[in-house]
Amino acid sequence: MGEAPAFFVDHLENGGHTNGFGLKSEPRDKDTSVQIGDRSYLIGGNHEGNPLFLGVQIHDKTTNKWCVSIPTVLGTGPKPCKGYSAIVLKQGRILVIKKGSASDDSIWFLEVDSPFVREQRKLLGKEVVAWSKGVRGNAEKPIVISGPSGVGKGTLITMLMKEFPSMFGFSVSHTTRSPRCMEKNGVHYHFTDKTVMEKEINDGKFLEFASVHGNLYGTSIESVEVVTDSGKRCILDIDVQGARSVKASSLDAVFIFVCPPSMKELEDRLRARGTETEEQIQKRLRNAEAEIKAGKSSGIFEHILYNDNLEECYKNLKNLLGINDDAPVNGVEVEGINLPKEHTVTKIEDKIMIQETGEATKNDLIVLDLASINGGAPGRTRGIVLDSVKSS
Numbered sequence: 001m002g003e004a005p006a007f008f009v010d011h012l013e014n015g016g017h018t019n020g021f022g023l024k025s026e027p028r029d030k031d032t033s034v035q036i037g038d039r040s041y042l043i044g045g046n047h048e049g050n051p052l053f054l055g056v057q058i059h060d061k062t063t064n065k066w067c068v069s070i071p072t073v074l075g076t077g078p079k080p081c082k083g084y085s086a087i088v089l090k091q092g093r094i095l096v097i098k099k100g101s102a103s104d105d106s107i108w109f110l111e112v113d114s115p116f117v118r119e120q121r122k123l124l125g126k127e128v129v130a131w132s133k134g135v136r137g138n139a140e141k142p143i144v145i146s147g148p149s150g151v152g153k154g155t156l157i158t159m160l161m162k163e164f165p166s167m168f169g170f171s172v173s174h175t176t177r178s179p180r181c182m183e184k185n186g187v188h189y190h191f192t193d194k195t196v197m198e199k200e201i202n203d204g205k206f207l208e209f210a211s212v213h214g215n216l217y218g219t220s221i222e223s224v225e226v227v228t229d230s231g232k233r234c235i236l237d238i239d240v241q242g243a244r245s246v247k248a249s250s251l252d253a254v255f256i257f258v259c260p261p262s263m264k265e266l267e268d269r270l271r272a273r274g275t276e277t278e279e280q281i282q283k284r285l286r287n288a289e290a291e292i293k294a295g296k297s298s299g300i301f302e303h304i305l306y307n308d309n310l311e312e313c314y315k316n317l318k319n320l321l322g323i324n325d326d327a328p329v330n331g332v333e334v335e336g337i338n339l340p341k342e343h344t345v346t347k348i349e350d351k352i353m354i355q356e357t358g359e360a361t362k363n364d365l366i367v368l369d370l371a372s373i374n375g376g377a378p379g380r381t382r383g384i385v386l387d388s389v390k391s392s
């Protein structure tokens with residue numbers, strides 16, 4: 001796919017425009033706007049009056065009007081700062097650099113027409129943009145684990161998180177089912193009300209959701225972001241319908257399906273767990289057959305694990321995740337680079353050159369390499385390489 005032309009617009013054309021949502025003044029110096037096709041995206045101010053969220057507004061050149069409503073903003077965006085640079089990338093993405101910020105908070109991506117945004121726009125029936133934060137280093141793909149109730153998904157995930165606490169983090173789902181006696185709100189699930197959850201789904205806060213065994217379950221975008229922001233690899237324990245939705249989204253994940261050795265063993269495990277009523281056990285067993293069939297044949301899962309002997313299965317899980325005794329288990333250490341407040345930005349193929357300007361310039365060139373980035377909203381844009389090149 002061809003790359004959109006990259007250029008900056010310091011002030012929008014057609015000054016003196018009005019809009020229906022209270023942009024009271026002209027774009028200020030610290031705001032920036034970027035044009036893609038017939039649309040300009042003004043990045044600046046704050047979102048719906050909230051001083052903690054950077055605002056985005058859309059101006060349509062063909063009608064010379066601002067889009068009537070503020071776009072629904074998905075993902076957690078950057079906090080407003082002293083100024084921004086922006087540049088158009090491939091696939092309806094805008095790279096936004098916060099001026100004068102530390103590297104762990106300076107590189108952001110605003111998706112305005114990416115596959116994820118298009119899908120959400122269709123789903124929600126409204127204008128959508130989505131933020132994702134640029135994360136440096138070779139962060140690895142999230143892991144989606146599915147399988148019938150009682151097969152041992154939770155047990156395997158607990159083992160992994162216990163052995164590698166700094167490497168893996170669990171995406172805490174929302175559910176409308178009641179908590180079991182040992183389950184803690186916010187740790188095992190966010191236990192929630194059906195009407196509240198349905199409203200949040202409607203507001204675009206969920207990466208995926210599904211009705212499972214008669215209850216609503218879903219992964220909020222925030223639950224994935226919380227884990228990735230902590231520098232950990234995110235694990236999602238979700239059903240096959242949810243895995244299908246994630247597969248169709250822009251979240252680039254590893255998909256694992258866990259099978260029981262037999263239906264009889266599955267039933268024994270469910271009973272032995274002692275967390276469900278007889279009626280619930282029957283429902284879960286009925287659903288298990290269809291789930292196993294879908295898990296094996298849907299083409300969603302690139303790995304099928306049989307959980308017969310637990311230790312054996314755990315070892316196989318670690319192997320397919322590339323964890324063996326010799327591999328380092330911690331994330332990549334990345335030292336900080338501050339992005340200069342006054343700078344120019346140039347794009348050459350996959351490289352973004354950030355050159356400090358102004359009197360106090362040290363003439364260091366910062367190079368942002370986009371060649372190995374992956375992921376994107378929802379979640380994080382990962383694998384960014386940032387280097388400081390001393391000028392001779």
Ligand SMILES: Nc1nc2c(ncn2[C@@H]2O[C@H](COP(=O)(O)OP(=O)(O)O)[C@@H](O)[C@H]2O)c(=O)[nH]1
Nearest residue numbers: 149150173209210212217218219237238239242
């Ligand atoms: N789609 C989707 N499924 C989920 C989510 N969270 C949990 N599930 C699935 O819902 C099913 C029931 O989960 P749960 O009530 O905890 O029962 P358990 O699997 O027997 O421990 C399991 O298949 C989970 O993988 C979610 O956020 N989204």
Ligand SMILES: Nc1ncnc2c1ncn2[C@@H]1O[C@H](COP(=O)(O)OP(=O)(O)O)[C@@H](O)[C@H]1O
Nearest residue numbers: 149150151152153154155269273307308309310
């Ligand atoms: N390989 C295994 N052999 C025997 N019991 C197991 C095995 N794996 C898990 N279990 C037990 O089966 C029950 C269900 O496991 P759990 O992790 O809760 O399943 P899930 O999260 O898939 O619903 C638990 O009591 C767990 O201790």
